[in-house]
Amino acid sequence: MKDVIIEAKEVKKTLGRGAGQVQALRGVDLSLRKGELTLLMGPSGSGKTTLLLILGCMLTPSSGTVAVCGASTSDADKEGLAKIRRDHIGFVFQSYHLFPTLTARQNVQLALDIRDHHGRDAAKKAREALALVGLEQKANALPDALSGGEQQRVAIARAFVANPSVILADEPTSALDSDNGRAIMRILVEAAHERDRAVLVVTHDPRIVPFADRIIEIEDGLLVEEKSGEPEHLRMPKAAAWP
Amino acid sequence: MSLVMTLAWRNLFHDRLRFIATLVGIVFSVVLVMVQMGLYLGFGQMVTTMIDHANADLWVLPKGSKCFEDPSLLDSKLREKVATVDGVASVVPLVIGFSDWRTESGEVTPVFIVGADMKADALQPWNVVEGDVRALSQWGTVAVDRSYFDRLGIKRLGDTAEIRGHRVKVVALTDGIRSFTTTPYVFVDQKDARFYTGTFPSKASELIVRLKVDADRAGAIAAIRDRVGDAEVLTTDEFRKRSRSFWLFGTGAGAALFAGALLGVIVGTVIVAQTLYSSTKDHLSEFATLRAMGSSNNYIYNVIIYQALLNAVIGFIFAAAIGFEVVRMTARSALPIVITPWLVAALLVLTIVMCVVSGLGAIIRVVRIDPATVFMR
Numbered sequence: 001m002k003d004v005i006i007e008a009k010e011v012k013k014t015l016g017r018g019a020g021q022v023q024a025l026r027g028v029d030l031s032l033r034k035g036e037l038t039l040l041m042g043p044s045g046s047g048k049t050t051l052l053l054i055l056g057c058m059l060t061p062s063s064g065t066v067a068v069c070g071a072s073t074s075d076a077d078k079e080g081l082a083k084i085r086r087d088h089i090g091f092v093f094q095s096y097h098l099f100p101t102l103t104a105r106q107n108v109q110l111a112l113d114i115r116d117h118h119g120r121d122a123a124k125k126a127r128e129a130l131a132l133v134g135l136e137q138k139a140n141a142l143p144d145a146l147s148g149g150e151q152q153r154v155a156i157a158r159a160f161v162a163n164p165s166v167i168l169a170d171e172p173t174s175a176l177d178s179d180n181g182r183a184i185m186r187i188l189v190e191a192a193h194e195r196d197r198a199v200l201v202v203t204h205d206p207r208i209v210p211f212a213d214r215i216i217e218i219e220d221g222l223l224v225e226e227k228s229g230e231p232e233h234l235r236m237p238k239a240a241a242w243p
Numbered sequence: 244m245s246l247v248m249t250l251a252w253r254n255l256f257h258d259r260l261r262f263i264a265t266l267v268g269i270v271f272s273v274v275l276v277m278v279q280m281g282l283y284l285g286f287g288q289m290v291t292t293m294i295d296h297a298n299a300d301l302w303v304l305p306k307g308s309k310c311f312e313d314p315s316l317l318d319s320k321l322r323e324k325v326a327t328v329d330g331v332a333s334v335v336p337l338v339i340g341f342s343d344w345r346t347e348s349g350e351v352t353p354v355f356i357v358g359a360d361m362k363a364d365a366l367q368p369w370n371v372v373e374g375d376v377r378a379l380s381q382w383g384t385v386a387v388d389r390s391y392f393d394r395l396g397i398k399r400l401g402d403t404a405e406i407r408g409h410r411v412k413v414v415a416l417t418d419g420i421r422s423f424t425t426t427p428y429v430f431v432d433q434k435d436a437r438f439y440t441g442t443f444p445s446k447a448s449e450l451i452v453r454l455k456v457d458a459d460r461a462g463a464i465a466a467i468r469d470r471v472g473d474a475e476v477l478t479t480d481e482f483r484k485r486s487r488s489f490w491l492f493g494t495g496a497g498a499a500l501f502a503g504a505l506l507g508v509i510v511g512t513v514i515v516a517q518t519l520y521s522s523t524k525d526h527l528s529e530f531a532t533l534r535a536m537g538s539s540n541n542y543i544y545n546v547i548i549y550q551a552l553l554n555a556v557i558g559f560i561f562a563a564a565i566g567f568e569v570v571r572m573t574a575r576s577a578l579p580i581v582i583t584p585w586l587v588a589a590l591l592v593l594t595i596v597m598c599v600v601s602g603l604g605a606i607i608r609v610v611r612i613d614p615a616t617v618f619m620r
Contacts (some may be wrong), residue, residue, distance in 0.1 A: 091536060
């Protein structure tokens, strides 16, 4: 059994109030493990994003527990949750969320800067992270001068650079073409397998199924199916696979 | 170096028009405060210029006298009483007051007569650029400032006019002895001043007292107070403070200057607060991303505070340049604006405080950011 990085037990989450109240999660048990790329799939409104926010320490569950690298999120205040994110989690966002006024290198370095890692060494690490995603030549480019795929690669370098134990990626390929989507997934697989990180990818995109070590399906706030093993054992609609 | 400064700098420069508007607001505010406070200091110096240039340790004044220009009178006999006090080196009576100056062409203008014994070196015209102060000992001679040539209808040394029907000749010219009341000072000998102001020989406006170098200062002051009855005895510093207090606060002039300065601070704070708030609002998604990435609130506060500090420092540099130009332009006016190193330092601190306080609104907005919003876009 690989090391568990994030463990959620009996997580329930109610959103809204009164008549508009919705039970987004209705008792989720989930473990994210080192060296494993997990896909979280499900239709819109199934609770994927809520689960991602709870695992990413941006929301706390209404009941149940979440532990990140052994640290419980239940009693943490906003700053405490931010510290857990800072110490253990790297994020890849669907819309990249790069800083338009900073260069690619500075965007990556920002992840070190908020962790009090400054100076030349931080700049060197940022350049190395960009090299890992194949963008060392674009270190001084502003996001506007980069393609969508390049911007997402910068965002991945930013998520990796501080060496987090877990990477949470929200629809990382949804805005990309096949080539770029494939390239992004290869980087995430490499992060899981060669750098021993736990990677969770929330997606609608069935084309990325072959890259997963494990697939979890969520529906109406409950995990309904979990598959793991070699890629051929995982469900992959043929029509949806990348050419 | 942290990227906080880079981020703050780029956030500011991202919208140059707004940055320029912010700077204009800060410069306007700081220049306004600088001018008001510079006028306050200038006024404070102008109203005590005679006291500052008198060679006096102590001043004997009529009871309740508020300033150098106070028209109250003393009994001249006090001079002898004070002169016999142990430790007193000299006592020189001053005769001051308003009078009429008639030019050769017949125009009449008010003047302020300052009369002292010109041999006694108690209060003589300074910054003499032409003529000889010693000539003032002769009857019918005056010293005036050349900045008042037009008002006094004279063009050069040796020109003549009339004061209260007495012909006078200009024997000395000064530079920069200007009155905040705009009424020209005219220096004359004390004997002449009595004719020009209608002061009887038994009276004097003030007594200028010099103490011996080795005098027991406290003892001498106490002894003089014992002998002068109702009259007041003030040190030069006390008299200076009393004069400033009267002209600046007794007349309301100082309060008006402070009110103007306060207005400048309020305008500056509002402008900077508004622009910082709108800049922060424009960059909310970036601050939310930082928060989602795990940055502490302090990191984000620092970005906003650095933005405020950059605004403050850049705005202050422009404001200081304008301020010094204003000082240069008003140097020879009736009321010059005075900017001291302390005022510059205080204004820099005030600008920084103003800009940082202005950032509070933006910080309060940032505190409410929900990092989860980055997953919604």
